[in-house]
Amino acid sequence: MNSVPKAVAQYLIDGERLLWSGQPRQGIMFTMSDMVVLPATMLIFDEALSMAEHSWYPGGELEFILIALPFLLFSTYMMLGRFVYDAMLRAKTWYAVTDKRIIVIPGCQRFTERSVYMQHLPEPEYKEARNGSGTVYFGRLSPSAPGIAKLACMPLIGNNLGPFFDTITEPRKVVELIAQVQKSRA
Numbered sequence: 001m002n003s004v005p006k007a008v009a010q011y012l013i014d015g016e017r018l019l020w021s022g023q024p025r026q027g028i029m030f031t032m033s034d035m036v037v038l039p040a041t042m043l044i045f046d047e048a049l050s051m052a053e054h055s056w057y058p059g060g061e062l063e064f065i066l067i068a069l070p071f072l073l074f075s076t077y078m079m080l081g082r083f084v085y086d087a088m089l090r091a092k093t094w095y096a097v098t099d100k101r102i103i104v105i106p107g108c109q110r111f112t113e114r115s116v117y118m119q120h121l122p123e124p125e126y127k128e129a130r131n132g133s134g135t136v137y138f139g140r141l142s143p144s145a146p147g148i149a150k151l152a153c154m155p156l157i158g159n160n161l162g163p164f165f166d167t168i169t170e171p172r173k174v175v176e177l178i179a180q181v182q183k184s185r186a
Contacts, residue, residue: 007094011103011113020097020177024090025133025167028083038079045075095165097177102138104163114163118182122162126171134171138163 004012008021048071055064092107103115121138128134139162168174 005094007092007105008096008103011096011105011115012098013100016101017099018096019099019181020174022095022165022168022174024093024095024165025169026087026091028087029090029167030083041075041078044071045079048072048075090167093166095168097174097181099181102163102165102178104165116163118178118185121178121182124175124178126175128171133167133169135167136165136171136174 004018005021008018012018048068051064052068052072055062055068089107094103094105096103096105101115101117102121103113105113116138124136124138126134126136165171165174
């Protein structure tokens with residue numbers, strides 16, 4: 001690897017050699033679960049909007065706005081905001097494989113980098129999509145849906161997830177590289 005990304009370089013230990021680094025797929029990303037979540041959220045938004053709208057008519061009760069407002073905010077986040085938030089997290093997330101360990105640098109400020117030394121790393125598994133991208137899982141409680149980078153930043157969930165490289169390009173090559181490094185260290 002010729003150049004070391006700045007976001008990764010600060011986490012390298014003296015004498016450690018970077019073999020691969022990458023980021024999750026960038027931009028707005030939809031998953032299969034969105035086919036259910038989006039229509040349901042649109043219904044909630046529509047009902048909350050109707051409730052708020054009726055309170056503005058003469059004789060309408062303003063209390064309905066107070067009831068509708070949390071539903072409007074929640075459904076707006078679920079329809080739009082979560083995609084922007086997820087894209088922002090993935091833009092700041094980095095993954096790396098060195099000659100000594102794997103490194104996950106989450107895009108949120110709440111958690112610092114997570115790393116596992118090769119001798120302690122369980123055998124990686126991966127799922128690859130038709131487009132060649134995929135996710136590499138390392139160990140316990142690995143999530144199964146693509147686009148789960150945001151889970152690593154959630155207080156109760158993030159601590160319980162095994163490390164993973166989410167929606168990277170060519171996950172098979174990364175798994176093969178890790179196998180080579182583990183074999184050479186054995």
